[in-house]
Amino acid sequence: MKNNTKNNFDYKDIFSMKNKKVVIFGGTGNLGLNFSKTLSSAGAKVYLLDKVKKKLDDKNIFFLKCDVNSKKNIENNLKKIIKKEKKIDVLIYNVYSKPMDYYQKFEKYNLNTWEKVMKTNLTGAFLASQNIINHFKEKKISGNIIIVLSTYGIVGPDLSIYENLKKHKNIYGGKHSLTTPVSYTSSKSGLLGLMKYLATTCGKFNIRVNSLSPGGVFDFQEKNFVKKYTKKVPLGRMASWSDYNGPILFLASDASSYMTGSNLIVDGGWTAW
Numbered sequence: 040m041k042n043n044t045k046n047n048f049d050y051k052d053i054f055s056m057k058n059k060k061v062v063i064f065g066g067t068g069n070l071g072l073n074f075s076k077t078l079s080s081a082g083a084k085v086y087l088l089d090k091v092k093k094k095l096d097d098k099n100i101f102f103l104k105c106d107v108n109s110k111k112n113i114e115n116n117l118k119k120i121i122k123k124e125k126k127i128d129v130l131i132y133n134v135y136s137k138p139m140d141y142y143q144k145f146e147k148y149n150l151n152t153w154e155k156v157m158k159t160n161l162t163g164a165f166l167a168s169q170n171i172i173n174h175f176k177e178k179k180i181s182g183n184i185i186i187v188l189s190t191y192g193i194v195g196p197d198l199s200i201y202e203n204l205k206k207h208k209n210i211y212g213g214k215h216s217l218t219t220p221v222s223y224t225s226s227k228s229g230l231l232g233l234m235k236y237l238a239t240t241c242g243k244f245n246i247r248v249n250s251l252s253p254g255g256v257f258d259f260q261e262k263n264f265v266k267k268y269t270k271k272v273p274l275g276r277m278a279s280w281s282d283y284n285g286p287i288l289f290l291a292s293d294a295s296s297y298m299t300g301s302n303l304i305v306d307g308g309w310t311a312w
């Protein structure tokens with residue numbers, strides 16, 4: 040492969056997303072919306088594919104309804120964008136699902152819930168990547184895939200931080216109190232494997248695949264939880280929604296042009312102990 044990198048010292052060029060078409064699965068979620076605004080401000084046209092519609096106020100950000108549990112839905116939406124834009128440059132897989140009984144404890148974890156989470160978090164990423172890689176190869180695009188993991192894709196949870204939380208009052212509702220369930224860690228670790236497989240097999244096509252592992256965002260969780268979580272973070276705080284905007288721009292732009300197969304951990308130091 041040719042080394043076609045040129046010397047570039049201009050940070051605006053290095054981080055520019057001008058003329059780039061980006062697709063974010065799970066794009067209307069909290070992080071997805073933050074990512075889309077950042078990438079748009081750097082010059083990208085961004086498509087948010089999600090099962091939930093949100094009001095958007097940026098002329099470079101578009102919404103398409105998509106359920107990643109449907110192979111056809113993924114295929115058809117990507118086809119639609121490619122037809123309109125001629126190409127896609129960057130795909131971000133940011134979806135995660137919290138079906139009924141998601142927070143059930145391990146001993147009683149329901150097979151049905153496990154399978155739903157695996158399908159949405161992991162199988163959806165496999166299908167989206169398969170589709171987009173075929174597009175990148177067909178059009179000879181130096182494409183870029185970013186998979187959003189979690190610190191819990193690389194380390195197991197410390198369940199003691201969830202002890203004595205109020206039932207029925209976790210921020211996402213449901214009848215169990217907040218926790219990190221087995222399906223989350225397992226699906227996120229699976230995504231780490233998917234990312235590495237894609238990176239090592241697609242490098243020769245100049246396709247880059249990396250992941251971002253965020254730590255927990257402060258979202259008005261119970262004080263008791265926030266205190267215990269924060270104690271484990273060297274920077275002494277939970278993340279804010281915008282803490283991941285710089286990292287996503289880095290991964291999506293030429294700033295990370297020699298990076299593939301890497302997992303960028305941005306967690307305030309949680310995994311550094």
Ligand SMILES: NC(=O)c1ccc[n+]([C@@H]2O[C@H](COP(=O)([O-])OP(=O)(O)OC[C@H]3O[C@@H](n4cnc5c(N)ncnc54)[C@H](O)[C@@H]3O)[C@@H](O)[C@H]2O)c1
Pocket residue numbers: 064065066067068069070071088089090091105106107108132133134135136159187188189190252253254255256257
């Ligand atoms: N928020 C955090 O503290 C945190 C920490 C670490 C990692 N993450 C990761 O960041 C990503 C985004 O998290 P978030 O907090 O913004 O979550 P979020 O729930 O706000 O966003 C997830 C999005 O996925 C969408 N989605 C769910 N099922 C879908 C389906 N079947 N088809 C299409 N879309 C579907 C939802 O509608 C939602 O918009 C997730 O992958 C999550 O694991 C979040």
